[in-house]
Amino acid sequence: MSAAVTTTRAALPASALANSATITARNLRRLTRVPTLIAFATVQPILFVLLFTYGFGGAIHPPRVERYIDYLLPGIFILSIGFGASQTGVAIAEDLATGMIDRFRSLPITGSAVLIGRIAADAIRNLLVIALIIGVGSLIGFRFHAGPAAALAAVALAVGVGLAFSSTNALLGLIIRDAESAGLAGLFPVIILVFTSSALVPTETMPSWLEAFANVNPITVSVDALRALCLGGPTATAVAKALAWNATILAITVPLASRRYQRATAA
Amino acid sequence: MSAQPAITAVGLRKRFGSVEALAGIDLEATAGTALALLGPNGAGKTTTVRILTTLLRPDEGRAQIVGRDVVREPAAVRRLIGLSGQYAAVDGFLTGRENLRMIGRLYGLDRRSARRRADELLEQVGLARAAQRTTRTYSGGMRRRLDLAASLVAEPAVLFLDEPTTGLDPHGRLGIWQLLDELKAKGRTLLLTTQDMSEAERLADSILVIDDGRVIAGGTVEQLKRQIGGDRIELGAAPGDDPAPLAEALVSLAAGTATVDRAAGRIVLPVSDGPAVFPELAERLAAANLRVSDLALRRPTLEDVFLALTGDHRQPGAGAEHDGRPTESSIDGRGSS
Numbered sequence: 001m002s003a004a005v006t007t008t009r010a011a012l013p014a015s016a017l018a019n020s021a022t023i024t025a026r027n028l029r030r031l032t033r034v035p036t037l038i039a040f041a042t043v044q045p046i047l048f049v050l051l052f053t054y055g056f057g058g059a060i061h062p063p064r065v066e067r068y069i070d071y072l073l074p075g076i077f078i079l080s081i082g083f084g085a086s087q088t089g090v091a092i093a094e095d096l097a098t099g100m101i102d103r104f105r106s107l108p109i110t111g112s113a114v115l116i117g118r119i120a121a122d123a124i125r126n127l128l129v130i131a132l133i134i135g136v137g138s139l140i141g142f143r144f145h146a147g148p149a150a151a152l153a154a155v156a157l158a159v160g161v162g163l164a165f166s167s168t169n170a171l172l173g174l175i176i177r178d179a180e181s182a183g184l185a186g187l188f189p190v191i192i193l194v195f196t197s198s199a200l201v202p203t204e205t206m207p208s209w210l211e212a213f214a215n216v217n218p219i220t221v222s223v224d225a226l227r228a229l230c231l232g233g234p235t236a237t238a239v240a241k242a243l244a245w246n247a248t249i250l251a252i253t254v255p256l257a258s259r260r261y262q263r264a265t266a267a
Numbered sequence: 268m269s270a271q272p273a274i275t276a277v278g279l280r281k282r283f284g285s286v287e288a289l290a291g292i293d294l295e296a297t298a299g300t301a302l303a304l305l306g307p308n309g310a311g312k313t314t315t316v317r318i319l320t321t322l323l324r325p326d327e328g329r330a331q332i333v334g335r336d337v338v339r340e341p342a343a344v345r346r347l348i349g350l351s352g353q354y355a356a357v358d359g360f361l362t363g364r365e366n367l368r369m370i371g372r373l374y375g376l377d378r379r380s381a382r383r384r385a386d387e388l389l390e391q392v393g394l395a396r397a398a399q400r401t402t403r404t405y406s407g408g409m410r411r412r413l414d415l416a417a418s419l420v421a422e423p424a425v426l427f428l429d430e431p432t433t434g435l436d437p438h439g440r441l442g443i444w445q446l447l448d449e450l451k452a453k454g455r456t457l458l459l460t461t462q463d464m465s466e467a468e469r470l471a472d473s474i475l476v477i478d479d480g481r482v483i484a485g486g487t488v489e490q491l492k493r494q495i496g497g498d499r500i501e502l503g504a505a506p507g508d509d510p511a512p513l514a515e516a517l518v519s520l521a522a523g524t525a526t527v528d529r530a531a532g533r534i535v536l537p538v539s540d541g542p543a544v545f546p547e548l549a550e551r552l553a554a555a556n557l558r559v560s561d562l563a564l565r566r567p568t569l570e571d572v573f574l575a576l577t578g579d580h581r582q583p584g585a586g587a588e589h590d591g592r593p594t595e596s597s598i599d600g601r602g603s604s
Contacts, residue, residue: 022372026358033360033401099354103417106320106350107373108342265322266354 016116019109023117024124027091031125040087045080045129049136052076052200062202065231069142074226075199076133077158078219081126082194085165086186088122092173093182099266111261115254119166126162130155146232154229157242161222164249165190171253174260177267193219198227218245271333273298273425273456274319278328281314281480288314290480291328296473298333298424301447301457303471305464307569311480312460313353316429319458320350332425349418353430355410356417359403363394363413366402367420374421388416392446408439415446426450428459432466444469465566468492476572484576492567495575496523498541499565500548504532505558516555520544523575532560537567537575 031037049072057068065071095101104114134142134155144151169186176182194200196210197219203211214220225242228235274296281289289311296302304312317323319330321341329336335343357366364385371381389395392412402410411431418426431447432440447470451457461467467474468488475485484494502517504510514527514534523537538544541564552559567575 018375019373022369026361026369029365030358030360098359099352099356100358102317102322102352102354103350103356103370104373105322106345106348107370108345108375109373113373263323265317266352 016110016113019113020116020120023104023114024120027118027121028124030091031121037087040084041125041129042132044083045076045133046136048076048079049073049133049140053137053140056200060201063204067141069137069140070145070231071227072200073133073137073142074154074158074230075194075197075223076137077130077154077226078161078199078223079190079194080129080133081158081162082165082190082219083187084125084129085122085162085169086183086190087169088118088166089169089173089176089182089186090179092118092170093177093179096174096177096264096266097179101261101264102266105264112258115167115170115257115261118170119163122166123159123162126159127155130158144230146229146235150229150232150235153235153239154226157222157226157229157239161242161246164246164253167250167253167257171257171260174257174264190219193217197223199223218249221245271298272296272331273300273333274302274330274458276315276319276328276330279315279318279325279330280327281311281318281323281325288480289318289325289328292477292480292482294475294482294485296425296456296458298456299454300472301451301459301470303467303474304458304460304477305462305467305474305569305572306460306477307462307573310477312477313429314480315477316350316427316458316460320348320427321345346421347424349421349423349426351411351415351418351426351428351431353433355407355414357402357410357413360401362399362401363389363405364398366413367416370417370420376420384420388419391419391449392416393442406439408435408442411435411439411443412446415443419450423455425456425458428457430460430462433462440466462569464569464572468566476576478573478577493539495567495572496521496537497539497567498537499567499571500536500538500541500544501561501563501565502534502536503560503562504534505560506532508532508558510534512555513552513557513559516551516557517548520548520551526574535571537571 031041052072053069057072060068062068062071101114105111172185173182176185196214197203197217198214199219203214203220206214222242222245225235225238228238272295274294276292276294279289279292280287292311292315294302304315306312314323318325319332319337321337321344324338329338331337332344332347335347337344361369367385367388368381371384372378376384386395386398389398392415394409394413394416397405397409402413405413415431428447432443435443447457447459457470459470471488473485473487474491475482476491477483484491486494502513504513510527510529510532514525517534517536518525520538521536522539525537526535528534
C-alpha cells in the first residue's frame with residue numbers, strides 16, 4: 001500500500017464570485033422545481049393584484065390618486081417580496097437540517113458564497129415577480145406616471161428592499177433552524193407591518209397612535225418611496241429614507257447571518 | 268508503507284452547554300488505512316468528525332489532517348478532505364448529475380471538467396442510469412451513494428464517513444461497503460463512524476471504541492477482538508424453563524462475562540473460538556439433560572462490546588443512560604454496574 005496523501009487533484013480555488021454564481025444557479029433551479037416556491041413567485045402576486053384591486057378598489061379612494069390600482073401596485077411589490085422572502089428562511093433551515101450546509105462548509109469555498117448565492121437568487125426571483133405584477137397590473141389599468149427612468153428606479157428600489165428581506169429571513173432560518181417555524185417567523189412580521197403601513201391603504205384614516213407607528217414603519221417608508229417613483233411628485237427625500245432604512249437592516253442582518261453561518265451545523 | 272499519519276488528534280474536548288460531548292479524544296490514522304469510531308448514539312462520534320472536518324472548533328486539543336491544523340488552516344484542510352454524512356446531503360430537487368456538477372464547480376472545476384467528473388462518479392457509484400432523476404425519487408441507498416460520490420469529487424486524500432450505512436437496508440448497506448472497499452484499495456485514508464461492530468470489523472484496520480466522549484478501548488481489529496472475546500454463543504432455554512441451570516452448566520466455557528436474561532429465557536456466552544467449543548457444549552447439555560429452544564453462534568454486537576469492556580450492559584442507542592435491566596445479571600464475579 002502506498003501513501004496516497006499526494007494524489008489529491010485539488011482544483012484551483014474558485015473565486016468567491018464564481019462560487020456565489022454556482023449557488024445562485026442552484027437556488028434558481030429549485031425555484032423552478034419546488035411547488036411552494038413556484039406558487040409564491042407566480043400565483044400569489046397575481047392573486048394579490050386581483051384581490052386587492054377588485055376587493056378594496058371600490059371602497060378606497062386615496063387622496064391625490066385617480067385610480068386605486070396606481071396607488072396599490074407599489075404596495076403589492078413589497079407584500080409579494082415580503083411573503084416570498086419567508087421561503088428564504090425555510091430554505092436555509094432545510095439546508096441546515098438536511099446537512100447541505102455541513103457539505104458546503106466542508107468545501108474550500110468562502111462562507112459568504114452560500115449567503116450571497118441565496119440573496120442573489122432571491123433578487124432575480126423578485127425582479128421576475130415585479131415584472132409579473134406590473135404585467136398583470138397593466139392589463140387591468142395600472143400605469144407609471146413619472147416616466148421610464150423613474151419606473152426603472154422603482155423596480156431597482158423594490159429589488160433593493162428585497163435584499164433586506166432576504167438577509168433578515170436568512171438570519172431567521174439560521175437562528176430558528178426549524179423550517180416551518182422559520183417560515184412563520186418570516187411571515188408574521190410582514191403581515192403585521194404591511195397592515196400597519198401605507199402599503200394597501202392611506203395612513204391618514206388610522207387612529208393617531210397607529211398612524212404614528214405606520215409613518216415610521218419601514219414598509220411605509222419603502223412603499224412611499226416606490227409610490228413617489230411610480231406616481232410622480234418629489235422623490236428625493238422619500239427614496240433617501242427608504243435606502244437608509246434598508247441599508248440599516250442589511251448592515252445589521254448580513255454580519256449576524258454570516259457569523260451564524262460560520263458556526264452552523266446540522267442538529 | 269509510509270507511517271505518516273493522515274489524521275491526528277490530541278486531547279479534543281468539546282462542551283455544549285452543560286453537556287461534555289468530548290472529554291479528551293486522542294486518535295491517529297495512518298495514511299492509506301481505515302479507522303472506525305465505534306460507539307452508541309451520543310458517544311461523541313459525530314462531534315469528533317465535525318471537529319476534524321473544520322465544522323466545529325474544539326474547546327481544547329489539537330487536530331491535524333495530513334499535517335494541516337483544523338483550527339488554524341481550515342481552508343487547507345477542506346482541500347484535503349471529503350465528508351459524507353448520515354444525512355445524505357444532496358439537494359432533493361436537483362438531479363444526481365446536477366448535484367455532482369454543482370459540487371465540482373464549487374471545487375473550482377471548469378464547466379467541462381465538472382461535467383466529466385460528475386459522469387465518472389455516477390458510473391463509479393452505479394447511478395449512471397438515474398443521473399437525470401431528481402434525487403427525491405432515489406431510494407435511501409441511492410441517495411447515500413450519491414452523497415458518497417459528492418465527497419469524492421475532488422479526489423480527497425482523507426475521507427470522513429459519519430455513519431455511512433445507518434438506516435439502510437441490507438442491500439443498500441452492501442452497496443456502500445463495496446464502494447468503501449474500492450476506495451480503500453485505492454489507498455484513501457478513511458475515518459468512519461458506526462454503531463455496528465460487524466461493520467467496523469468489515470471495513471476498518473483499527474477501531475476506537477468511544478463512550479461518553481472518551482476512548483474506552485482501541486487497537487487493531489484483532490487486538491480488540493481478543494479483548495472482547497471474539498464470538499458469542501447464544502442459547503434459549505426450552506419454553507417455560509429457567510435458564511439458570513443452562514448457565515451453570517456452561518459458564519466455564521465462557522471467555523468473558525456470561526449474561527443471563529431470565530425474562531427472555533436466554534443466555535449469552537462470549538467464547539474465543541466458537542466452532543471449537545460446540546462439541547464440549549453439546550456434551551455438557553446432554554450430560555445435564557438440558558433442553559434448548561435454539562442455539563446460535565454470532566459475531567459480537569455493540570452491546571456485547573460494551574459488556575466486555577465496561578461490564579455495563581446497555582442497548583446501543585440508549586445514549587449516556589446507565590439503567591441496567593433488572594431481569595439481567597452477569598455471572599463471573601464482575602457484576603454489572
